[in-house]
Amino acid sequence: MSFNKFAFDPKIVAGIEASKYQTPTPIQEQAIPAVLTGSDIMGLAQTGTGKTAAFVLPILQRLLTGPRGMTRTLIVAPTRELAEQIHSDITRLARQTGLRSLAVYGGVGKLPQVKKIRAGVEIIVACPGRLLDHLREGVLSLAKVEHLVLDEADHMFDMGFLPDLRRILKYLPAKRQALLFSATMPGEIRHLAEEILDNPVTVQIAHSRPTATVAQVLYAVEQSQKTTLLKDLMAKTEMSATLIFTRTKHRAVNLARQLQSAGYTATSLQGNLSQNKRQQALNGFKSGEYKVLVATDIAARGIDVSGISHVINFDVPDTVEAYTHRIGRTGRAACTGEAFTFACRDDRQIISQIERTMGEKMTRIHTEGLPVEVDEVRDSAPRSERGVRHGAGNSARPPRRDNGRPRGGNRTGSRERDEQQAGGNRPAGGRRKNHGRAAVLNSGSGNLFLNS
Numbered sequence: 001m002s003f004n005k006f007a008f009d010p011k012i013v014a015g016i017e018a019s020k021y022q023t024p025t026p027i028q029e030q031a032i033p034a035v036l037t038g039s040d041i042m043g044l045a046q047t048g049t050g051k052t053a054a055f056v057l058p059i060l061q062r063l064l065t066g067p068r069g070m071t072r073t074l075i076v077a078p079t080r081e082l083a084e085q086i087h088s089d090i091t092r093l094a095r096q097t098g099l100r101s102l103a104v105y106g107g108v109g110k111l112p113q114v115k116k117i118r119a120g121v122e123i124i125v126a127c128p129g130r131l132l133d134h135l136r137e138g139v140l141s142l143a144k145v146e147h148l149v150l151d152e153a154d155h156m157f158d159m160g161f162l163p164d165l166r167r168i169l170k171y172l173p174a175k176r177q178a179l180l181f182s183a184t185m186p187g188e189i190r191h192l193a194e195e196i197l198d199n200p201v202t203v204q205i206a207h208s209r210p211t212a213t214v215a216q217v218l219y220a221v222e223q224s225q226k227t228t229l230l231k232d233l234m235a236k237t238e239m240s241a242t243l244i245f246t247r248t249k250h251r252a253v254n255l256a257r258q259l260q261s262a263g264y265t266a267t268s269l270q271g272n273l274s275q276n277k278r279q280q281a282l283n284g285f286k287s288g289e290y291k292v293l294v295a296t297d298i299a300a301r302g303i304d305v306s307g308i309s310h311v312i313n314f315d316v317p318d319t320v321e322a323y324t325h326r327i328g329r330t331g332r333a334a335c336t337g338e339a340f341t342f343a344c345r346d347d348r349q350i351i352s353q354i355e356r357t358m359g360e361k362m363t364r365i366h367t368e369g370l371p372v373e374v375d376e377v378r379d380s381a382p383r384s385e386r387g388v389r390h391g392a393g394n395s396a397r398p399p400r401r402d403n404g405r406p407r408g409g410n411r412t413g414s415r416e417r418d419e420q421q422a423g424g425n426r427p428a429g430g431r432r433k434n435h436g437r438a439a440v441l442n443s444g445s446g447n448l449f450l451n452s
């Protein structure tokens with residue numbers, strides 16, 4: 001299947017070629033024809049699937065005809081990083097069309113945005129807060145909007161943006177095409193979809209697709225030994241761009257410093273940074289100036305850096321959805337990647353949830369000298385799923401599959417907390433309660449986190 005069958009205008013074909021897209025991804029195959037015919041869309045898909053171009057390309061095609069200099073498309077995204085990413089995709093894909101896009105979000109000056117809005121833009125990619133400011137101040141009119149896209153709607157709900165979204169909807173004309181994308185469909189999003197979508201076409205991408213290219217490995221480790229394990233892994237594993245996730249801003253900053261002291265080009269990306277500093281960190285990571293980016297979940301969405309070879313969950317995330325988003329930063333666009341997760345005993349419940357949802361166990365690595373207290377031993381896992389023990393003197397590297405990759409898994413779902421909104425994460429060392437019936441072993445069996 002090729003992009004030819006959509007009969008895009010040559011100006012848009014030029015953007016596709018500049019992006020080096022050869023064939024449409026599954027969501028593009030499904031969504032593009034429906035958007036071109038003007039249907040509303042309910043898209044069940046997450047980032048990494050080619051979702052952005054799936055809505056941007058047909059919208060550009062539709063915008064080619066009709067007036068210029070007024071806002072005809074509004075795309076609402078939950079985070080600044082995602083808004084910036086969508087805006088940059090549009091700029092690339094639309095570069096021969098003369099259509100203009102503007103990213104609108106807080107944390108940066110209003111005036112440059114006001115000037116660009118006044119100069120006339122056809123597409124606005126906005127986060128809800130700053131968008132509402134401009135609307136209330138009468139800077140921006142949405143009266144002529146023909147296409148509304150709500151991206152990562154479940155994430156907007158998690159961040160408490162639904163009331164803002166409903167306020168924004170009041171500024172839009174009743175008659176417009178609406179596209180809603182969400183990786184999960186909690187009840188609130190289903191209600192929102194019912195409110196804003198008219199007879200939508202549902203496009204759905206199997207959750208298992210994106211991470212088929214990501215091998216997932218679990219390291220059981222004491223909290224106090226994580227940095228040692230990380231440095232050991234980094235020394236012994238061939239890594240190119242490496243994205244490391246921590247639970248708190250403070251831990252991100254500290255870990256980046258420790259890695260710098262160990263000689264790595266590392267920086268951190270977390271919510272205490274100004275927007276300029278965030279962008280600098282991201283740009284430095286993209287350009288290769290920094291080989292390692294230590295980030296909080298704020299970076300899990302919207303980061304589209306090609307060639308991330310490794311995602312390391314230095315701290316296990318709180319939700320399955322956050323996990324899938326984090327690891328989805330590698331293995332993008334048909335490249336392969338590895339995701340390492342450092343798990344402590346208290347992470348048992350979430351690990352078992354992640355694995356249940358993925359329908360597959362991560363490969364276990366037991367690292368000698370990093371003891372984890374045994375509090376429950378129920379060795380009921382099938383032998384094929386049992387862990388691998390790496391004794392003293394061995395590398396902590398994961399075993400390789402026959403095809404040269406460790407065992408991988410699938411991915412699903414999406415939802416995560418975002419500190420832009422929440423103002424901070426759980427304090428370092430804060431632990432989860434209510435453990436499930438999974439056991440962490442540090443016995444000769446080398447089995448870790450066995451479900452009982």
Ligand code: AMP
Binds near residue numbers: 023047048050051
């Ligand atoms: P997204 O899900 O929109 O974040 O896209 C994930 C990555 O896939 C981005 O780097 C896109 O540029 C890339 N991409 C989107 N569509 C295609 C395509 N048809 N062929 C190859 N890469 C693509």
